[in-house]
Amino acid sequence: MDSKDKIKVKSNRRFRKSFTHAVTGVKTAILEERHMRVHIAAGMIVIMCGVFFRVTKIEWLFLIFSIFNVLTFEMINTAIERAVDVATEDFHPYAKKAKDVAAGAVLLASICSAIIGLLIFVPKIF
Known part of the structure; x- marks a missing residue:
């Protein structure tokens, strides 16, 4: 060799x-992570709705991207929370801020995904 x-x-x-x-x-x-399982369950519901309402390929792209975006941010949030927990056992305002900002990122991704879901599914429902 x-x-x-x-x-x-x-x-x-x-x-x-x-x-x-x-x-x-x-x-x-x-x-x-309980929240990860909640996001996965929500994603599965979205996928079932997508199949039921026969969404277009472009709509599928947005839905799949949204689902994985939230899951990705949830994993990053978890990693940051665990790293902060390992770094300090004591309360520190910067540690709290780091955790809050990471959780806020998940919230923003979730809000964006919800808006995308509403834009796709509401017209199909009514």
Whole structure:
């Protein structure tokens, strides 16, 4: 095996290891975070509504992007909260602000997703 092949094998191992860590992170968020499960349930309801109302491909793009955007922000929020918890056991106003800002990001993503859902589904309902 020449040096190029060894580099390729090492690179593939690193990629698989990184992918495994990422999947573990998603599993951890689902199993340990109640809000993550709530967002997933809401996303599933949106998908069922999309199937029922036969949304267009463009509408599907917006809905899928919105669902994954909220899930992504929820995971980032969880990561920030846990990092802050590890960094300090004492109350610190900056720690509180970091957690509040991360939670606010999830709120904004959720509001945006709700608006998109309303714009897509309300005309189909009425």
